[in-house]
Amino acid sequence: MEIDQLDREIINLIQLDIPLEPEPYKALAKKLGITEKEILSKLERLINLGAIRRLGGIFDSRKLGYTGTLCGVKAPPEKIEVTAEVINSFSGVTHNYLRDHEYNIWFTLLAKSKDEIEQVLSKIKHRTGIEDIINLPSTRLYKIKVNFNVEEK
Amino acid sequence: MLTPADIKIIKELQKGLPLVGRPYLQIAENIGLSEEEVLARIKNLKNRGMIRRIAGSVRHRKLGFSANAMVVWIVPEADLARVGKLFAGNEQVSHCYERETNDKWKYNLYTMIHGGSREECFEISHNMAEASGVMEYKLLFSTKEFKKTSMKYFE
Incomplete structure (x- = not known):
């Protein structure tokens, strides 16, 4: 680039x-x-x-009445792509990454309530047939960094 | 409380700030308010902490931060606040959260670190371990991005 x-x-x-x-x-x-x-x-x-994704508002999801969590999924290798697609289809999923660990798919999920989070997770389990999803809600925020300093290479 | 006008503004701001000379005027015209009112309402939402700021979001992968690791730590309960604050002060840490644990997952502190290479990430996390005295940790490198988007609130 x-x-x-x-x-x-x-x-x-x-x-x-x-x-x-x-x-x-x-x-x-x-x-x-x-x-x-x-x-x-x-x-x-x-x-x-694509260097800049968007210009716009950066919101505090909690203050807007949303609750968030991070989830890790143990997906069999042959099911990774289809599982990621199912997960991505939910609008509250904002980040979704493949990571090199036995819990290999990690995504963040925002919803209006804990109940709604549980509902999305059961739908994901139902549609993928994967039972092993860990739900790790945050209990304290220490930092969200505002900027990446781009320096000359 | 959010008024219907506030929600309209939030939706416009998540679509994006128009790339024109007077972007707030364009938003105002889209939703039938005055530019002055839009600016006043955004300032108010900012003061209430609902809007952190109006700014650009970058794709750091495209900007040379090619190795991204989620580093998860097991920190004794009594030490969490100290270590969380210490990690938050590190330039190379973009996010730092404490999270619930469960039977399958004992890691309770999470840091996102970004480096030019995996080696750099290992070095950063090693230094964090040394500085904090927390030796039980693991790096989970991202190998593929399936989704990265901004939340569409109120839809």
């Missing part, structure tokens, strides 16, 4: 905060010493390249 120094500066800045003012991109451009037109075209390119 072709990313220049200005792209890196934009990525580092945009992760921190987009200001709450009528012309936020102009304010960010000013910080970088470029024009609003330049930052908008750079951002569009970085989004098209």
Whole structure:
């Protein structure tokens, strides 16, 4: 992926905060010493390249009334892909990864209540035939990092 | 309490901030409010902690952080707060959570670490173990991303 120094500066800045003012991109451009037109075209390119996933609101799911958990699934190797597809089909699943462990599929799930989480998990068990899913709700948050610093390689 | 207008704004902000000169005006027009009201309501939601911030999310895998490990730790109950805070202070840790345990899974503290290589992740976690005195831990490297998306609230 072709990313220049200005792209890196934009990525580092945009992760921190987009200001709450009528012309936020102009304010960010000013910080970088470029024009609003330049930052908008750079951002569009970085989004098209996939380096930036999205610009928008970052929410506190608990404060919005949602509850979250992390689950680990012990899926037989031949069932991994189909199991991942079943899991992905639920809208409350926001992250889903294959990991090199006997619990090999790990996903995060958000829902309106603990009951709803249990319901989703039983549907997943029912549709995949996999019984061994560990449900690990968080009890305390110490850190969610806001930004990845992109440096010149 | 969230008003119907707040919920409309939250939905717009999870779709994304438009890439135009006055993005909040565009959101306002989409939902029939004024730009001023949209900005005021976002500020209010931010003050109440429901919106953490308006910002960009990156795909770190595309940006050279190719090795990602979930490091799980078994920490004695009495030590959890100390170790959790210590790990949270580490630059290379992006997330740090305490989680419930069960019969099958005894790990109670979770850290996500990101490095340029697996070796780098091993080194980072080794240093964390040394610094904390917690020696019972395991690295679970992600080998494939099946899904990474932002939650669509209120749908």
